[in-house]
Amino acid sequence: MKESFRILVSRVTAFLFLLLLVSPLADAHVNKHEAAGFWSGLKHPISGLDHVIAMIAVGLWGAQLGAPAIWLLPVAFPMVMAFGGMLGLMGVRLPGVEIGIAASAILLGLAVLLELRPKLALAAILVGIFAIFHGHAHGTELPPDQSGLLYSMGFVLATGCLHAIGIAIGTIHRWNWGKAAVRTAGGAIAVIGGVFLWRALS
């Protein structure tokens, strides 16, 4: 046991030394409109828990609803969210954005918890309205002096990946234990959304 632990420590140490050989770019002088935009865009949607849980909830709900919602939501959501982002960038005011975002987490979480199955058009409209709130919040928070297209690419890619994670988790819905796990996750998302709503109102 002691010998194997010593071997493990020596291997980890050797690995850490090897990591020193991998020297990433310093990025000490990021020029205006340079590639910093892509990484900033990629990081932005995953930087706020309120956005992350809502995106994952969309994926979970899509997986629960099955076809065609499972593919319609990931196709429609990025475009509607980008529309909200465009409104934010243009300076169009939208009242109660933070409340809308918190409400989206609560309602989507409840939809997953209760396995609600509304008509496809109603589900798409509900998700679309929430997408506008999320997009608008992102649009108003976007930093200046970024490459617009590179930022947008990173932003859309990260949002799409969050949906994909939600859908991938939601595939466990085919088993009984998976159904219970997905519904529990929905409940947890609703509770976290409640905390965000309380913070938005206080």
Next chain:
Amino acid sequence: MKRRSPRFRFLVFGCVLAAGFVLFPARAEAHLNSTGLGPVYDGLLHFCLSPEDLLPVLALSLYAGQRGIAYGRRLLFLLPAAWLLGGLAGLGHATNITAANAIVSVLSLLLMGGLLAAAAKLPPEWFLGIVLALGASHGYFNAAGLGKPDERGLAVLGIVTAVFIFVALSAAFAVTVRQHWARIALRVTGSWIAACGILLAGWAVRK
């Protein structure tokens, strides 16, 4: 005095020669922004490193592949040809075209991404018009924005070559896609590209 072997003398001669070379260092030319790779390769790389050109072409190629082999074949030859004609028209212009270029980029991303996302059943003549408009407009702005006036023609050839290769690869890939989930993935790609276009419109207005 002991006589050294021919092999040893050859080694010493090689070392002396190498040391001699060290005394005459050539220019490193490490900064390609001043030297470039030559006009053709510069043009080729220009396309590969310009997402405002790359994404609409990717969307249109995937859309053509999605619609079938006939559309893919038309695109393969028509798009580079239109790009070349637009490029030749733009060779004589080097004006400030930033605003017009931004509008073309937004419209291209929106239209090509939207077509792919919707898997639209576009009539062949409409498809032809879109291909010609995309190729000619992007080719024009590419050529008008290039530096070094005497090398622009070759750079346009490099860009057109890159367009041809890229269309061939992506349209051929989309033609082979048969599984249901993979065809949905193509449509999701289109929606992401269109979303980039919508956001880019917001950025353009913000600036």
